[in-house]
Amino acid sequence: MSSGVGEAAAAWSAERRVNVGGVRVRFREAGTGPCIVLVHGLGISADYWFRNGPALAAAGYRVLAPDLPGFGRTRGPAGGLSVPQQAAALDHWATALELEPAVYVGHSLSCQAVLELAAIAPARVRGLLLAGPSGAPGRHRLLKQAWGLFLDAGREPWRLFPFVLQAYLRAGPVRFWKTWRAGAKHDPFALLPRVTSPGIVVVGTRDPVVTPAFAQALAAGLPHGRLVWIEGAAHAVLFDRSHAFNRVILRFLEELELPTAPRSPIRVAAAESRGGP
Numbered sequence: 001m002s003s004g005v006g007e008a009a010a011a012w013s014a015e016r017r018v019n020v021g022g023v024r025v026r027f028r029e030a031g032t033g034p035c036i037v038l039v040h041g042l043g044i045s046a047d048y049w050f051r052n053g054p055a056l057a058a059a060g061y062r063v064l065a066p067d068l069p070g071f072g073r074t075r076g077p078a079g080g081l082s083v084p085q086q087a088a089a090l091d092h093w094a095t096a097l098e099l100e101p102a103v104y105v106g107h108s109l110s111c112q113a114v115l116e117l118a119a120i121a122p123a124r125v126r127g128l129l130l131a132g133p134s135g136a137p138g139r140h141r142l143l144k145q146a147w148g149l150f151l152d153a154g155r156e157p158w159r160l161f162p163f164v165l166q167a168y169l170r171a172g173p174v175r176f177w178k179t180w181r182a183g184a185k186h187d188p189f190a191l192l193p194r195v196t197s198p199g200i201v202v203v204g205t206r207d208p209v210v211t212p213a214f215a216q217a218l219a220a221g222l223p224h225g226r227l228v229w230i231e232g233a234a235h236a237v238l239f240d241r242s243h244a245f246n247r248v249i250l251r252f253l254e255e256l257e258l259p260t261a262p263r264s265p266i267r268v269a270a271a272e273s274r275g276g277p
Contacts, residue, residue, distance in 0.1 A: 004058040005054055005055060005058040007058075008030040008031055008053070008054035008055070008057035008058045009030075009054040011029065011030035011031070011054075011057070012028050012029070012030040012050065012053045012054045012057065012063075013028075014028070015028070015073070016028065016029055018093065018096045018097055019096065020089070020092050020093050020096045021092060023069060023074065023075055023076070024074070024075070025066055025067065025069070025074045025089075025093050025096075026046065026066070026067045026072055026073045026074050027046055027064055027065060027066040027067065027093070028046045028047075028049070028053060028064065028065045029062070029063065029064045029065075030053055030054055030057035030062075030063055031056070031057025031058070031060070031061050031062045031063050032060075032061075032062050033060045033061045033062050034061055034062065034100075034102075034103075034126075034253070035061070035062050035063075035064065035099055035100055035101070035102035035103070036056055036061050036062070036063045036064070036102060036103050036104075036105060036249070036253070037063075037064050037065070037066070037090075037094070037099070037102045037103070037104045037105065038052060038053060038063065038064070038065040038105045039065070039066070039068070039090065039104060039105065039106045039107070039110040039113060039114055040065065040067070040068065040071070040072070040107065040110060041106075041107040041108035041109050041110050041132075042108060042109040042110075042176065042179060042180055042183070043071060043164075043167055043168045043171045043176045043179075044071065044072075044164065044167045045067045045071050045072025045073070045167055045170075046065035046066055046067050046072055047072065047163070047167070048065075048107075048163070048167070048238075048239070049065045049238070051238070051239060051242035051246075052238055052242060052245065052246055052249075053065055055242075055243075055246045056246060056249060056250070059250055061253070064097075064099070064102075066090070066093050068081065068086055068089060068090075068110070068113075069081060069089050070171065070175050070179070071167070071170075071171050071175075072167070072170070073170075076175070077175075078172070078174060078175055079174070079175070079178045080174075080175045080176070080177075080178040080179030080182060081179060081182070082182040082183075082185075082186070083109075083112045083113055083116050083182065083183055083186040084116055084120075084186075086110070086112075086113035086116070087113050087114070087116035087117040087120060087121075088120075090104075090113060090114070090117050091117060091120070091121050091124065094124060099124075101123060101124055101125065101126045102124070102125070102126060103125075103126050103127040103128070103129065103252075103253060103256065104117060104118070104125055104127075104128055104129070105128075105129045105131065105249065106128070106129070106130055106131065106133070107131045107132055107236075107237075107238055108131075108132050108133070108134050108209070108235065109134050109179070109180070109183045111130040111131065111132070111133035111134065111135065111188070112133070112134060112135045112183060112186050112188050114128055114130070115128065115130070115188050115191050115192075115195060116186075116191060118191075118194075118195045118196070118197050118199075119191040119194040119195055122194070122195070122196045122197065125197045126197060126256060127197050127198050127199060127252065127253075127256050128195070128197050128198070128199030128200075128222065129199065129200055129202060129248075129249060129252055130199060130200070130201045130202065130218065131201075131202045131203075131237050131238055131245070132202070132203055132204065132207055132209065132210050132235050132236075132237055133188070133201060133203075133210060133214075133215070133218055134183060134209070134210075135183070135186060135187070135188035135189075135214075135218075136210070136211060136214035137187060137189065141184045142180065142181065142184050145180075145184075145209060148207075148208045148209035148210075148235070149209060149235070151208040152207070152208050152209055152234050152235045152236075155206050155208070155234035155235075156234050156235070156236050156239075156240060157239070157240050160236055160239055160240070188218065189217070189218075189221065192218075192221035192222065195221075195222060195223065196223060197223065198222065198223045198224040198225070198255075198256065199219075199222035199223065199224075199225050200219065200222070200225060200226050200227070200228055200248075200252055201215050201218050201219040201222070201225065201226075201227045201228070202227075202228045202230060202237060202245065202248055203215045203227065203228075203229060203230070203233075203237065204229070204230050204232070204233025204234050204235065204237040204240075204241065205229050205230065205231050205232060205233065206232060206233060206234045207233065207234055207235045207237065208234075208235070209235045210235070215227050228248055230244050230245060230248065231244075233245070
């Protein structure tokens with residue numbers, strides 16, 4: 001581990017908190033430079049990004065990851081939050097920290113939340129990266145997602161499971177279920193006409209949760225949008241192919257021309273396409 005990544009990892013390991021409307025929101029942070037906000041998926045926490053936050057911070061960015069209310073170690077309602085409420089929570093947290101406009105990276109359900117944030121507070125969002133996004137419309141939406149997650153369990157690295165199980169137990173089944181069900185009532189496509197930030201969609205070629213048709217349609221609806229496939233990755237693309245995922249983020253940030261120190265060219269071992277994997 002280089003000294004830069006080591007220092008960033010040490011900073012990332014510290015738990016930070018900020019008062020947001022009377023709630024102490026826990027978050028992780030490392031680095032200096034243009035802001036990146038990493039937003040965890042359903043039932044997880046800021047801890048999920050430990051393979052990403054330090055590496056991105058060492059590349060010249062200020063990286064932050066909050067626990068959404070009710071998850072991780074941030075207190076929240078037992079009934080969970082709807083997608084608009086998650087977006088509002090992100091907005092209030094960013095206001096409390098006086099964050100500059102940032103690139104927001106979502107995973108799974110939180111992709112819907114960062115899309116909602118980009119629609120309601122466009123000045124806050126410089127770019128969007130949607131990894132393994134949920135929100136595909138259609139009948140039996142939750143049943144299809146559940147089947148995809150069942151298939152995905154056999155494709156993820158075993159090291160992921162103790163971490164995810166601990167986070168799910170902390171969140172509790174009622175909060176988990178109600179948040180998931182609320183997410184299924186949300187239509188991400190309805191937001192796209194109001195989204196002005198450039199964005200990309202990132203999906204693993206072995207992800208059974210996200211269909212190619214949905215990923216393609218979502219990418220096509222984003223400003224300057226495109227779809228990036230990461231070879232061999234399942235739904236937890238940020239975890240099981242973290243190096244490739246981090247390179248995709250860094251190249252996207254370079255394309256946004258954020259003012260960081262010059263770095264070596266980034267080579268991404270991922271196929272970009274508007275077609276299937």
